[in-house]
Amino acid sequence: MTKSRLFCLLVVLGSVFMILFIIVYWDNVGVANFNLHTSFSKSLPPHSSGEHPTPLPSTENSAVSDVDKFLDSFLNFGVTKNGLQSTKEEKLSTRKSTSLEENVRGYDWSSRTKLEDGILDQELIQQERKLNMRNFCDNSSFNFPTKHLDFDDIPNKDLDHLIVDDRHGIIYCYVPKVACTNWKRVMIVLSESLLDKKGVPYQDPLQIPREDVHNTSSHLTFNKFWRRYGKFSRHMMKIKLKKYTKFIFVRDPFVRLISAFRSKFELENEDFYRSFAIPILTRYSNRTNVPPSAGEALSSGTKPSFSQFIQYLLDVRTEEQRPFNEHWRQVYRLCHPCQIDYDFIGKLETLDEDTSQLLRQLNIDSLFQFPPSYRNLTASSWEEDWFSKIPLEWRQKLYKLFEADFVLFGYPKPDILLNV
Incomplete structure (x- = not known):
């Protein structure tokens, strides 16, 4: 092996060693003397309205890690992290939502x-x-x-x-x-x-x-x-x-399901209508023809019932075909x-x-x-009314499906829904 190749090999090995050393050191030492929850706005100078203040140099109060900077530079990802701009002088006013x-x-x-x-x-x-x-x-x-x-x-x-x-x-x-x-x-x-x-x-x-x-x-x-x-x-x-x-x-897991049903199936939502409402209506309502769009469905009063939605959740084919949507997926899975x-x-x-x-x-x-x-x-008080038309067996199966969320986060078992 020539001296030049040996030198190149030593440089490469040295670089790898330094990367591993920095990572291991950071993992053991952590953010030394950093207060991750310090309000940074106190250290920023005043700025005129409409102008973004010049980001301050990184200080010991920055929660951006040195290893982040090192790896970003080494791997050439070029991630930009600006200083914090904060203001509390503008009071929130009434706004018209476009949603x-x-x-x-x-x-x-x-x-x-x-x-x-x-x-x-x-x-x-x-x-x-x-x-x-x-x-x-x-x-x-x-x-x-x-x-x-x-x-x-x-x-x-x-x-x-x-x-x-x-x-x-x-x-x-x-x-x-x-x-x-x-x-x-x-x-x-x-x-x-x-x-x-x-x-x-x-x-x-x-x-x-x-x-x-x-x-x-x-x-x-x-x-x-x-x-x-x-x-x-x-x-x-x-x-x-x-x-x-x-x-x-x-x-509360059951109340969250009600909220998901209300916002995704009772309001006009084209994506959810095509992805979920049409399959639910086709599978559980014995309908061969359903409106092709959410607007037509809403105007004709065509929408899945809450009972059909629960049936969809309990159907083993649902998870086999695609995982639960995030709006009704269990928290422990999210x-x-x-x-x-x-x-x-x-x-x-x-x-x-x-x-x-x-x-x-x-x-x-x-x-x-x-x-x-x-x-x-x-509201949680709606739970009994919404589930009143759901068969008892379905309610019990639904609880087993979401039991981990009830237990892990301290929500009481809804006995009134599961025993009557």
């Missing part, structure tokens, strides 16, 4: 109540929720699909609900029909991942158009890590899961609670209290006002 769903439901600001000290011990509630989830994840007598799956064995496509904000060190697993639209808006504002028409990162969550909120390109999710980190993607996921604050919001140790578990039933607590815990409560809930929110 049919939001026009129908409307917003309700009146539910925003200020908690008095001592009414709810939020820390104790969180401890109980997390302990309940961990106990059942560790309970060998309670089993459900994917429970014993190792994190490395979860397919990338099943990690697409984990949204990452590297700027604040936050990971949010979104669950459709559990205020996820507004939490996605918050994550866009925090990460500055989307610009408005002036080319400035959105500062007000409610100004972000709904179609942009649910556009996958607006968010950095775990299933995109392979593009950024390549073969190091799983290692980087584990580092961020270890260092960042991870949160999730859940809801967010992997037994593989990911969540730091905060919020519930839609206590959305105001939990949101206030989480924003304070993340130290971002002064950056913006969390968007309001819908006026026409599906």
Whole structure:
């Protein structure tokens, strides 16, 4: 071997060694002296309206890891991470939503109540929720699909609900029909991942158009890590899961199904009509001819019944042909609670209290006002009426299908629906 080839080999081996050394070191040491939940807005200089402030140089308060920068540079991915621009001077005003769903439901600001000290011990509630989830994840007598799956064995496509904000060190697993639209808006504002028409990162969550909120390109999710980190993607996921604050919001599983049915089958939705309503009507209503479009179906009063929707969920052919849509897929399949140790578990039933607590815990409560809930929110009290025409046997099978979500997140078994 010539000296030149030997020298090249040593350079390559040395580079590989340095990469592995940095990764291992970062994994062991972590974000030394970093406070991932510090409000960065206090360190930014004032700026005139309409102008985006010049990003500050990276400091010890940045939650963007050095290994991120190193790997981005080494692998030439060129990922840009801007400094945080925040403002709290613009007050939220009444807006006309372009979304049919939001026009129908409307917003309700009146539910925003200020908690008095001592009414709810939020820390104790969180401890109980997390302990309940961990106990059942560790309970060998309670089993459900994917429970014993190792994190490395979860397919990338099943990690697409984990949204990452590297700027604040936050990971949010979104669950459709559990205020996820507004939490996605918050994550866009925090990460500055989307610009408005002036080319400035959105500062007000409610100004972000709904179609942009649910556009996958607006968010950095775990299933995109392979593009950024390549073969190091799983290692980087584990580092961020270890260092960042991870949160999730859940809801009574049966009420979530009602909400999904209402928004996807009772409102005009072309995609859901073609993908789900037509197959349901064709299979369970004994109809050979159904309207070809959602508009024609709505005008003629043709739509799946709630009973047919439940029948569709229970049909073994459904999962064989395609996995459950995310709007009715079980939370344990979306967010992997037994593989990911969540730091905060919020519930839609206590959305105001939990949101206030989480924003304070993340130290971002002064950056913006969390968007309001819908006026026409599906209520838990509707559950008995909606399931009254569902056969008892179906209700019992449906509970078994969603039992893990009931148990892991502390929702009581709906005995009144399962025994009558």
